[in-house]
Amino acid sequence: MTRAFISDCEGPISKNDNALEIMSRFVPNGDKIFAVTSRYDDALADILKRAGYKAGDTLKLVLPFLKAYDVTDRKIREYCAKNLILITNAKESMHHILGIAPTYIVSTSYEHYIKALCRKLEFPFENTYCTRLNLDQYGMDAKEKAQVKKLAQLIAEMPIFEVPSDAKSLKELPESVQSTIEELDDIFWEQIAEMSIGTLYSEINPVGGFEKADAVAEIAKKTRIALSDIMYVGDSITDEEAFKLVKENDGLTVSFNGNWYAVSNSEIALISYDGLATAIIADVFIRCGKDKTKDLVAKWSLQTICESSADPSLIHRFLKAHVRDLPKAKIITTENMQELAEESSKFRKKVRGIVAGELG
Numbered sequence: 001m002t003r004a005f006i007s008d009c010e011g012p013i014s015k016n017d018n019a020l021e022i023m024s025r026f027v028p029n030g031d032k033i034f035a036v037t038s039r040y041d042d043a044l045a046d047i048l049k050r051a052g053y054k055a056g057d058t059l060k061l062v063l064p065f066l067k068a069y070d071v072t073d074r075k076i077r078e079y080c081a082k083n084l085i086l087i088t089n090a091k092e093s094m095h096h097i098l099g100i101a102p103t104y105i106v107s108t109s110y111e112h113y114i115k116a117l118c119r120k121l122e123f124p125f126e127n128t129y130c131t132r133l134n135l136d137q138y139g140m141d142a143k144e145k146a147q148v149k150k151l152a153q154l155i156a157e158m159p160i161f162e163v164p165s166d167a168k169s170l171k172e173l174p175e176s177v178q179s180t181i182e183e184l185d186d187i188f189w190e191q192i193a194e195m196s197i198g199t200l201y202s203e204i205n206p207v208g209g210f211e212k213a214d215a216v217a218e219i220a221k222k223t224r225i226a227l228s229d230i231m232y233v234g235d236s237i238t239d240e241e242a243f244k245l246v247k248e249n250d251g252l253t254v255s256f257n258g259n260w261y262a263v264s265n266s267e268i269a270l271i272s273y274d275g276l277a278t279a280i281i282a283d284v285f286i287r288c289g290k291d292k293t294k295d296l297v298a299k300w301s302l303q304t305i306c307e308s309s310a311d312p313s314l315i316h317r318f319l320k321a322h323v324r325d326l327p328k329a330k331i332i333t334t335e336n337m338q339e340l341a342e343e344s345s346k347f348r349k350k351v352r353g354i355v356a357g358e359l360g
Contacts, residue, residue: 003229009107011235012256015085018113029156056108056208056238068148080116093275101286106215108208129215131206208238213245237261257348263341272327276318283310300329
């Protein structure tokens, strides 16, 4: 029986939050602007569930700010190539999985970054889904640049608000948060959207939310592999719909250093600085299926890993990398979900940095 492996990129494979880093590098206060916009993204996608909006659309909302500060495709490509940071043993892990099963990357990241990643991993770009972007084709005159820069500064002065996980509507959010969301609505959808550069918002389509689920469904169709025979690895809100699709069809869902959105929609929580742990779980799933994989995780220890059906050479590399420690792998239950989410989120910040780790 043929099974497939599909993974998000930033988090499970690399440490970067590439769009955040690009904003921070090229736009004054870009990290703050991105963080505020990302929280706005979470609110629109998860709480307000606004029609036509999906998790990950932050990546198109910030593009006018990049244009205002004369960022080009070439600058993005060069930055991505120089600043890409892989999770430890990610290249070895992806090579191993690619050697035994159809393997794909489904990412919200800009294609500039995914192409740089593929070169570093020696992974086929045709096996990826990502946000297509040709920034150079969009023009912006001096007047619009000045307007967008002023709006960027306004966002930079806004608080990085929290989005309560139990809120179900705008009215359930604190008044200060409601006010910030209304201000951002005006900036993005009334002011920028009406400018010529606003065409970006209708023409750029970040691969997040249901787009990731659609990508998973397309992979299943073209490989003729059932969704029940797919393992999906992710770490954030942009993976939520893909997780749900795979989980509802009895495939295997794994949160890798995930936040609440990832852990609450997955069956296995993996907490690790090392990609070899993912490879061990993927190897057993590909060879033996979901039940055997969950059995391994339920009894997770160096001994059970050694006695598992995983490739002996992979086990050897894993043991060599973990002489003194063992990555944490747990079956997620309603009883341990909150604790695992907190532990995973804390570790996520340690691996990827506090700013990137706190984003949805």
